[in-house]
Amino acid sequence: ITLALSILIIFFKKLAFFRLALYLFTNSPKNFPPGPWSLPFIGDLHHIENGRIHLQFSQFAEKYGKIFSLRILGSRIVVLDGYKLVKEVYLTHDDSLAGRPILPLFYDIVGDKGLVAATGYKWKQQRRFALSTLRNFGVGKKSLEPSISLECCILNEAVSNEQGRPFDPRSLLSNAVANVICVLVFGHRFEYSDNGFQSLLKNINEAVYLQGGFCAQLYNMFPRLMRQVPGPHQKIFTLWREVIDFVREKVNAHRVDYDPSNPRDYIDCFLGEMENLKGDTAAGFDVEDLCFCTLDLFGAGTETTSTTLYWGLLYMVKYSEIQAKVQEEIDRVVGGSRQLSLSDKENMPYTNAVIHEIQRIGNIIPMNVARATVEDIKIGKYSIPKGTIVTGNLTSVLFDESEWETPHRFNPGHFLDAEGQFRRRDAFLPFSLGKRVCLGEQLARMELFIIFSSLLQRFTFSSPAGVEPSLDFKLGATHAPQPYELCAVPR
Template sequence: MIIYKVFEFLDLTGWLVFISVFLLVADMIRNRSPPNFPPGPRPLPLLGNVFTGVDFKTMIKLSEEYGPVFSLRRGSERVVFVSSYKMVKEALVNQLDSFADRPIIPLFHVVFKAIGIALSNGYLWKMQRKFANTHLRQFGGGKKTLEKNIEQESTFLCEAFQEKQGMPFNPHYFLKTAVGNVISCVVFGHRFDYRDDNFQNLLRLDNEAVLLSGTARAQLYDAFPGLFSYLPGPHHTIHANYRAITDFLEKEVEAHQKNWDPEDPRDFIDTYLTEIGQRMDDPKAGFNIESLVVCILDLFEAGTESAATTLRWALVYMVNYPEIQEKVQAEIDRVIGQSRQPNMADRPDMPYTEAVIHETQRLGNIVPLGFPKMASKDSTLGGYFIPKGTVIITNLATVLFDKNEWETPDSFNPGHFLDSQGQFRKREAFMPFSAGRRACLGENLARMELFIFFTSMLQRFTFSPPPGEMPSMEGLMGFTYSPEEFLVQAHLR
């Protein structure tokens, strides 16, 4: 009765004050951190830490202030960031099963729908990943066939460079087409010409989506998807681009269905269509046409973006460090010569080239914040309690630049991967493909592509900047960390 009387005498201002206080108290109760949860900057009521930068450099500064395991709040969702080689290894390797799930990411869920390979969980994820792993290795004779595809594509790439006749050009989409064609041969059974407008448009749509996905405005959608669905912003462009890409992929699947012969599979799509028929009694495994399209998108993005971006960084570094480019070319001339193409059998005899490729991956820092993971059970990390369902982001940049692991972490130094005798040495803190159960599915393919494409380019050409246009070594932060657009000249050796 007393509460009723109070409400009766409240004016508009009083109501606004009451509602504000109520929302603040509700937010404090709802978003109260569990005991012994990782520390972090104080969140704003209702909003959390949405005004904190989303780039890896900001996360590095926060880790220096709050420690290698700290937290932020995006809206009502708590996110734990893990930094340094020691802590990332603890999370991904030592606690192999604790942080292997994927959270729902609203920005991508619209398209990927928690099916396919990259963003699925549980039994469905295990079945889809196992199938992709098996058939990527096995299709067409396995590793040697993939190697031949890469060697053939490297020829097309070098021919495209040669057509520029030493004049300045942007290598971005030449490299992306070359790498994209390798996975296209595996998935679609054919490659695309470098002048194919439809394929070039596909690559540009994907590149735009990748860049926009890393912006602060796009990630606001993840914090407040219900609200931002009705507001303008880059998330609409990202979703539109992915819809156009999936339309392209659906047409490829439809074309395969028209002349599909289960007894003679030509590629990944054909093999998956057969699996759909054989898994009719196991719907939880998720084998259907919708999942096939998402799997293709997963494979295409994983098989194109990181390797192509790494090769772009390689050209940036070779142009900025011509003395290193000369040493790589000297090793190529000594081991391979000019009369034949490079192949994977050459790699053990080329430690310096291998070191340069690894250092490009390290300093290039292609996926600095990895891909979000989620605690699959209540866990402890760095002495802090991590409840089941908490989003985990591993700052791989802090692993690749860890001052305790690398002699000159902020410099391009191939010596990081060479021993005192000049032989290649592996480094445990080298994690560009992440680690653990969610490590990159295409790691072996990417390693082959990087070695063959890189050595083929430097065997045929010397790369230099146009006069007065040295490529910047500062990158652009999207979902991946990529070079700014640049021009280069490719001179025949």
Template sequence: MWDMIGTYVCWDVKSLLIFVAVFILIADLIKNRRPASFPPGPRMFPIVGNMLSVDHKKLHESMTKLSRTYGDVYSLRMGQRFVVVVNGFDAVKEALITQGDSFAERPVLALQLDMFKGLGLLFTNGNTWREQRRFALFTLRNFGLGKKSLEPVILDEFTHCAQEITGYKGKPFYPHLIINNAVSNIICSLVFGHRFEYDDEKFKGMIEMCEKGIQLQASIWTRLYNSFPHLMRRLPGPHKTLQNIWEDVKKFIREELQDHKQNWDPSDQRDYIDCYLNEIQMTKGQTDSTFDDANLVACVLDLFVAGTETTSTTLRWAFLYMAKYPEIQEKVQAEIDTVIGQSRQPSMEDRANLPYTDAVIHEIQRIGNIVPLNLPHSTTREVQLGGYTIPKGVTVVPNLTSVLFNKNDWETPHTFNPGHFLNEEGKFVKPAAFIPFSAGKRQCLGESLAKMELFLFFTSFMQRYTFSMPVGVKPVFDYHLGATRAPLHYELCAMSR
């Protein structure tokens, strides 16, 4: 009899658990159904939504492929959050420019909030974002952002970089850390007021940490954290590593900040940090001020990472493509030799007379596809897009891959072709669909700096060296996909010309 009762209780508990599980799954599906006017998308699984519908290591390719089935505006459910993916130049332009005010915010993401407390430049909204962006643009322009006065800083850094590369005497070397350091020193000169030597182990370690952080920033672990924060906060994993990385980077910045405070003279503002410290003093006591030490650290981190990773990654793609297409490299060098020669360094004024070189740089940016999915946006109000209704507060992903590789906008979208940026007379032209820096109110703050760095660094490298792969090695175009799309580490040879 007791056995019968035990069996009955056991099955009763099992039945209850099965009922609860089925109830949760059904409730989840009902709660998270797509509204009738919401953009369509692939079938969703309970709890995880469409997390299993995409390849997270090639997310930009998966999202572009889905647009062929579901149209230029479609939706995915990532865990408990809906994401609207916008594809193609017309739809992206409609969202970011024509209706830019309606797509101007960033989503509030749990991991970002836990790490940065709503501070910084890249993921803030409202008054904090407006004040910090305005201040950063004004201050960095005063220190030469986008101006001729910054040219000597970039060209001087190239001289340091060239000394490192020439030291290898044409033998194979890994360009990754050297290029990262060179590019990083430009933003460091603006923000910290000084550069770092290439053998500075502490600085090299920070650059490597930043790279690892950028890779993890767009991993599936981050998406799981943002979808299930209460659970993920209690579990170990790469998301914990990511938090530790950014804490270590912030510690490095705080040490720089302390050095600045010890030598700070309000009448002699040397860099962004000095100007920010002055702004803190001027706005002290104002209840609506967003200027304090914590926000300064977050803003410097954003500037440092954004000002290093995209440009250095573009240059590393550039070396690979020049090694892959030596005939294009030779043509660039011939144009540089004719216009500039070997006796002086390039200048931004040379760009107008180097249309082929300029076209090659732009094609590297296009096919390199450095930020393939942009940074996420969020709707500020209910909005109509592509015939669908997107409610307020929905995350929107402008898929730049779908724009930079659209066959309707580019003659050979998947082939390296500088002709995409040249007209029949050989003059440089820039198609409207070229938007690697995004567009609209959230367009890359450092675009003018990146353009200057890319032109001066690339032209200087082509003037000074011929790049090739080591004997018997072919260039490999595989990549790591994080917040950026970066080439795998590789060796190459740089022969002095």
């Protein structure tokens, strides 16, 4: 009897623990958006196919509605599906959605520092300063164009050195885009032969990919456990540590020879602002924040734009007839000898349309950068508590069947009117929208037009003999092509 009673007591204890866990980990706040049935501890991880979650979001929306919820990233997350809903919520609740979620993996790397992770007053001050500083150094203006054009000349020379042989253009594109950022933040560029810098760019690329992996999601759900065990998540820290050390070294070098009367770049200007606002500690103008703000500008600006160009060359290889039409327009407007300029864009509607279509279908940040509510809000008929992660699914925006004529096909005509002139599309939101819109949008637009057009002015791109170009992707924190090779033949 004693043994039977003991077994019964243990059984009821375990049952009570399971019921408590079931309640804590599956119970949603009152009037919360619907979603799939979550399991204790792992949430909806069993519903997610690694590497396809951006496609599954649309499937969940079909089943649960355009406002639905999931338990991933260690928290409840509300997902918004479709252009009209994303626009309405992001603009109506712009201030309320200006927060960032505290994700353990991200927090353990950068804390609440930098331009991406910061919130509240600190974020407003840092963003204001970054925008004004980059503008002063020419972002969005013609004064930055010579720097981008110079990088194009060097990139073209590097591509020419491949002599038409098959090669993977990823590293060259990354180096070119990174150098534009480096001139703005560090005051100088890096040679393509600099193996240390090449290794750094590879670290960023690999870390961004691993951050979208299964182990990264487990880390966000069980940070205490995952901090102690080996796995790919530990490599993320190693990779970012090397990048952060590189940035910190540059910051320290600037502090040694800083001249307040002659600021050379973003770091120098930040050092000056540290002095100006030394009484305002809440604004975050200190050396550590400088390191992480610089890291955000350098890392995020490099990865997203170079990945867009990487998709762009792949689509030109895949659709040679579109490549030929771009080259015909370049030849007609610019010719073969003159360096093209941003001022040529208005006379190159087809090329501009192709670049926009590459951004749309390339879908670099497919699930958007997550935001968090800073107060209780209502979205539609649902109540969303303060601190909830909310994301407008950009895949559902850029492939919205009610907004795009042929959403799943590469079609530059999406951005051309009946007369063949460029037309803007409201649902073109690769940079998101609202107060958290991508800080580097203007710089990215300049780089994409000048670098892409310059490459097609000089070269015709094709697949190596006997190789059929593939549009297969790999999904990490960004949506990127699988590695590929191409041949670049001088025109």
